[in-house]
Amino acid sequence: xxxxxxxxxxxxxxxxxxxxxxxxxxxxxxxxxxxxxxxxxxxxxxxxxxxxxxxxxxxxxxxxxxxxxxxxxxxxxxxxxxxxxxxxxxxxxxxxxxxxxxxxxxxxxxxxxxxxxxxxxxxxxxxxxxxxxxxxxxxxxxxxxxxxxxxxxxxxxxxxxxxxxxxxxxxxxxxxxxxxxxxxxxxxxxxxxxxxxxxxxxxxxxxxxxxxxxxxxxxxxx
Numbered sequence: 001x002x003x004x005x006x007x008x009x010x011x012x013x014x015x016x017x018x019x020x021x022x023x024x025x026x027x028x029x030x031x032x033x034x035x036x037x038x039x040x041x042x043x044x045x046x047x048x049x050x051x052x053x054x055x056x057x058x059x060x061x062x063x064x065x066x067x068x069x070x071x072x073x074x075x076x077x078x079x080x081x082x083x084x085x086x087x088x089x090x091x092x093x094x095x096x097x098x099x100x101x102x103x104x105x106x107x108x109x110x111x112x113x114x115x116x117x118x119x120x121x122x123x124x125x126x127x128x129x130x131x132x133x134x135x136x137x138x139x140x141x142x143x144x145x146x147x148x149x150x151x152x153x154x155x156x157x158x159x160x161x162x163x164x165x166x167x168x169x170x171x172x173x174x175x176x177x178x179x180x181x182x183x184x185x186x187x188x189x190x191x192x193x194x195x196x197x198x199x200x201x202x203x204x205x206x207x208x209x210x211x212x213x214x215x216x217x218x219x220x221x222x
Contacts, residue, residue: 025108027051
């Protein structure tokens with residue numbers, strides 16, 4: 001049985017107990033990937049940043065409860081780990097990486113974090129506020145630096161301009177086997193405009209739903 005490691009959702013990088021740097025990633029793409037993997041009988045390790053329970057695989061969208069009709073333990077091939085920050089996501093992924101046959105980097109990791117996190121809420125004092133930021137770890141590049149030949153790693157590149165060139169740069173620099181190019185309009189949406197890029201070329205998938213995108217990805221790699 002193939003084992004799949006999926007990173008999903010945003011990360012939140014807190015600068016005080018209630019405020020953070022993050023983005024609008026919903027985790028819906030990661031959920032679609034996990035559900036497609038389960039359809040193929042794969043064992044899924046799913047690491048998610050902060051998202052609503054409904055955007056986790058195995059959960060329904062009903063407000064009556066966080067767990068869907070399948071129940072908490074009805075998916076024995078699915079294990080979910082919830083994290084908050086990029087460092088936590090990297091640590092969780094490092095513990096699962098070696099056992100994975102396929103790694104899908106669908107998380108929208110915040111690129112920067114505050115140099116210092118305050119223990120108390122920062123009061124509003126008026127005027128400008130300056131935050132010192134430092135880069136978060138590059139999770140895909142860190143993990144894939146030690147990728148084995150029998151492992152397949154697929155990433156995502158959300159770009160506002162020069163999409164193909166930037167996606168190809170990430171494909172090489174992060175040692176990925178394929179990358180899916182998309183745009184900011186994908187964030188939080190049920191669909192997006194997706195392009196598959198690998199070392200052999202590209203395939204424009206156009207505007208499709210995230211479940212359809214997940215199916216296309218697995219068609220490429222299986």
